Amino acid sequence: xxxxxxxxxxxxxVMFVVLYAPIFYLIFYSFNSGGxxxxxxxxxxxxxxxxxxxxxxxxxxxxxxxIALLSGLISTIIGTLGAIGIVSIRNRKLxxxxxxxxxxxxxxxxxxxxxxxxxxxxxxxVQLGFASxxxxxxxxxxxxxxxxxxxxxxxxxxxxxxxxxxxxASRRDVLTRVVIPYIQxxxxxxxxxxxxxxxxxxxxxFFVTGNGFSTLSVEIYSMARVGISLTINAISGLVFVVTVLxxxxxxxxxxxxxxxxxxxxx
Amino acid sequence: xxxxxxxxxxxxxxxxxxFVIAPIALVVYYSLLDLHGQFxxxxxxxxxxxxxxxxxxxxxxxxxxxTFFTLLIAYPTAYLLTKTKHKRLxxxxxxxxxWINLLLKTYAFIGIFAMxxxxxxxxxxxxxxxxxxxxxxxxxxxxxxxxxIPFMIxxxxxxLDKLDPTLVDAARDLGAxxxxxxxxxIFPLTIEGVKSGIQVTFIPALSLFMITRLIAGNQVITLGTxxxxxxxxxxxxxxxSTIAVFLILFMVLVMVVTxxxxxxxxxxxxx
Numbered sequence: 001x002x003x004x005x006x007x008x009x010x011x012x013x014v015m016f017v018v019l020y021a022p023i024f025y026l027i028f029y030s031f032n033s034g035g036x037x038x039x040x041x042x043x044x045x046x047x048x049x050x051x052x053x054x055x056x057x058x059x060x061x062x063x064x065x066x067i068a069l070l071s072g073l074i075s076t077i078i079g080t081l082g083a084i085g086i087v088s089i090r091n092r093k094l095x096x097x098x099x100x101x102x103x104x105x106x107x108x109x110x111x112x113x114x115x116x117x118x119x120x121x122x123x124x125x126v127q128l129g130f131a132s133x134x135x136x137x138x139x140x141x142x143x144x145x146x147x148x149x150x151x152x153x154x155x156x157x158x159x160x161x162x163x164x165x166x167x168x169a170s171r172r173d174v175l176t177r178v179v180i181p182y183i184q185x186x187x188x189x190x191x192x193x194x195x196x197x198x199x200x201x202x203x204x205x206f207f208v209t210g211n212g213f214s215t216l217s218v219e220i221y222s223m224a225r226v227g228i229s230l231t232i233n234a235i236s237g238l239v240f241v242v243t244v245l246x247x248x249x250x251x252x253x254x255x256x257x258x259x260x261x262x263x264x265x266x
Numbered sequence: 267x268x269x270x271x272x273x274x275x276x277x278x279x280x281x282x283x284x285f286v287i288a289p290i291a292l293v294v295y296y297s298l299l300d301l302h303g304q305f306x307x308x309x310x311x312x313x314x315x316x317x318x319x320x321x322x323x324x325x326x327x328x329x330x331x332x333t334f335f336t337l338l339i340a341y342p343t344a345y346l347l348t349k350t351k352h353k354r355l356x357x358x359x360x361x362x363x364x365w366i367n368l369l370l371k372t373y374a375f376i377g378i379f380a381m382x383x384x385x386x387x388x389x390x391x392x393x394x395x396x397x398x399x400x401x402x403x404x405x406x407x408x409x410x411x412x413x414x415i416p417f418m419i420x421x422x423x424x425x426l427d428k429l430d431p432t433l434v435d436a437a438r439d440l441g442a443x444x445x446x447x448x449x450x451x452i453f454p455l456t457i458e459g460v461k462s463g464i465q466v467t468f469i470p471a472l473s474l475f476m477i478t479r480l481i482a483g484n485q486v487i488t489l490g491t492x493x494x495x496x497x498x499x500x501x502x503x504x505x506x507s508t509i510a511v512f513l514i515l516f517m518v519l520v521m522v523v524t525x526x527x528x529x530x531x532x533x534x535x536x537x
Contacts, residue, residue, distance in 0.1 A: 008346045012356075015343050019363045019415070022374035025384070029377070037377030038384075082278025089275075104286050107465070107517060109473030111490045112510045115497050116289030119296055119507070139285040142278070202369055202476055203490075207497065220369040224480055228377055236370040243365050251358065 023240060030233035037228055047234035054231070057219070063130070064216040068198040071137035076191045078138070079145025084179065086146070087153045102143045113140060114207030121208060128210030136208050137198045144197065145190030152186035153179075192250045290514070296507035309508035318492075322512070325488040328403075329471035332410045336467050337460065339411065340418035344459075345452075347419070348426045357423055364416035372480050375409045376400060379481075401483035409481045410471060418463040425459025426452075461524040469517050489513050 025037070030048070034041035051057060082102075089095045105113060117139070121132045156179070164178045180187070202217035209218055216235070223232055300306040312318060343360070350356050363371070377383055379399040386396045399405050429452065437447040453460075473490035484491075489509055496506030 008349065011342060012346050012350070015339075015415075016359065018412070019360065022371055022378060022412070023363060023366055025378060026370060026374045038380065038382045038387075078277045078281060081274035082281070085273075085275030085278055098282070101282050101286050104290075107469065107521065109469055109490065109513055109517065111473045111475060111493045112293070112513055113289070115493055115503075115506055115510055116293045117285075118497065119292045119503065120284075120289055123292065139281065142281055142285075146278075196365060200365075200367055206476075206494075217367060217369050220367070220373065221476060221480075224369065224373045224376060228380075232370070232373055236366075236374075239367055239370060243367075244362065247358070247362055247365055 023236070026233050026236040027240060030230060030237045032230060032233075035228075035230060037230075037233070047230045048237070050231050051234045051238065057231075057235075060214050060216055060219050063213065064199065067130075067134055067137055067215060068195050071134055071141055071198045072191050072194040075138045075141035075194045076145050076187060079142045079190055079194075080149050080180075080183070080187055082142065083146045083149035083153055083183075084175075086150065102146050104143075105140050106143050106147075110201070110203035111207075114204040117204065118207045128208060129213040132208040132210070133205055133213065133215065136204050137201065140201070140204060141194035141197050144193045145187075148190035148193060149183055149186040152183040156182050188253050189250075192246075192253070196246070293507045293510050293514070296503050297511045299504045299507075301502060301504065306504070309504050312505060313508050313512060318509075321487050321492060322489065325472055325490075328407065328410075328488060329468050331407055332414065332471040333464055333467045335407065335411045336414045336418045337463065340415050340463065341422055341460070343415070344419045344422040344426055347423055353423075353427070357420075360419055361416050368413065369476070371413060372409060372477055375405065375412075375481055379405045400481065403482070406478065406482035409477055410474060413477070414467045414471070417466045421462035421466070422456060422459040425456035429455050465520060465524050468520055472516060473513060489516075 029037045029040065031043050031045070032040050033044040033046065086095060086098055089098070113136075117132070117136050118128075120126075121128060121135075126132050126135065160178055160182070161174055164174050169177065200217070201215075202221060205215050206218050206221065209215070214222075216239075220232055220235065223229055297309055298305055298307070300308055347353055347356055347360065378385055380386070381396050381398050381400075383399075385399055390396065433451055433455070434447055437451045438444075442450065472488060473493070474488050475490035475494045478484075478488055478491045489512070493506050493509050493513070496502045496509065500506075
């Protein structure tokens with residue numbers, strides 16, 4: 001391909017600038033000793049210090065991370081088992097019905113998910129707080145895990161399983177030594193996506209969180225409603241670094257899993 | 267068929283019943299209740315009153331504008347990305363901002379569009395008075411488009427990436443102009459990506475409530491804001507559920523029109 005015309009490169013360049021500008025704008029002013037996002041007075045780390053001194057905020061961060069890891073783990077287990085189960089369904093109609101039901105929560109607007117879960121939890125008596133938030137996050141992450149694992153299961157050569165069985169493997173061995181290693185990249189992808197769904201969720205959590213419990217998104221929302229606070233900017237600086245690390249980690253794992261797969265299975 | 271493992275389906279099926287079927291059933295049930303838990307059609311009558319119809323139309327109009335501008339900006343970006351040398355790498359760079367917490371990105375615009383913020387300052391250079399950009403329709407649509415762009419780029423990029431380049435060469439060899447090639451060959455062959463992109467933009471745009479509250483003040487009322495208002499402020503779950511029922515119906519309609527079961531949306535979701 002020859003070099004792209006100048007106008008094309010300018011367009012892409014402007015897109016990148018526009019997409020990143022708000023993020024760097026936030027991070028830039030997180031080092032501002034003045035209290036605003038308009039005029040930069042002098043360099044300071046006081047807003048970062050404020051984040052680490054604020055125990056309430058730290059508790060919220062820990063809550064957010066715990067919810068993300070737990071919901072990621074639980075939804076990955078249920079989703080992976082579900083995908084394995086779906087593949088074993090022979091009835092085509094039943095299978096496609098289940099897949100449609102699977103996608104309902106992916107396409108539903110978050111407000112609707114949040115509102116309907118609020119009704120559900122109130123009705124069956126789940127206290128609003130840690131439990132309700134965790135259950136909701138597990139619930140909306142399961143379908144994405146299924147969607148990530150399913151293609152791996154479908155592309156798997158059934159002869160592999162027959163071979164393992166012929167060679168004397170038990171059903172359990174087949175699952176843990178053949179199926180799971182094969183679909184591992186899908187499981188990883190599902191887990192990472194579940195993690196990001198949970199970390200990023202605002203609307204559903206906002207509905208089902210009670211008074212005493214908060215996650216980072218909900219906390220930022222209530223802070224931002226009050227007005228500008230450079231503590232939020234410091235949080236964005238930290239979140240940006242963590243996010244980039246997670247993205248890089250994800251691509252590292254995804255690529256490694258891919259090359260491993262090639263080495264072992266082809 | 268890998269292994270017979272019906273047992274592994276049990277937790278998954280419990281999930282479907284409890285968190286997919288039950289919530290929808292509950293929303294429909296609650297939409298038929300008044301404030302005292304008595305059966306009523308009142309909520310549905312209220313939805314067809316002038317005030318709610320107007321709100322629904324505004325919500326659709328905003329969602330349409332947001333989707334339109336997002337597509338207008340995202341399609342050329344996706345197209346140009348496929349022409350770059352390390353397109354996968356550039357794609358990752360385009361996608362990274364979409365992984366940053368949504369609340370933080372929205373919050374940034376509170377500063378950017380503020381009365382004495384950078385945009386105002388730039389306009390000041392051209393001799394304009396400081397203006398309040400925040401809490402206007404423009405700021406709302408701009409921020410929403412900003413948020414949705416990466417999610418629109420992704421499916422279109424994938425569609426363009428799969429496009430066989432020899433078809434484009436063939437069209438050009440047969441004398442089609444650049445525009446004709448685009449209109450008759452490239453665009454029709456990537457329409458599936460565009461449809462997925464419209465899905466991931468239009469439905470969330472109808473139900474936005476966080477951006478509305480933070481960026482548009484309380485001016486723009488979308489279906490999402492109305493649901494949040496009814497559930498968490500007015501505590502009128504019946505009316506809130508009725509609006510939710512219609513939002514679900516609109517969602518189904520959009521999916522029928524764009525003709526997909528939503529599997530094109532995997533991995534991309536906007537709150």
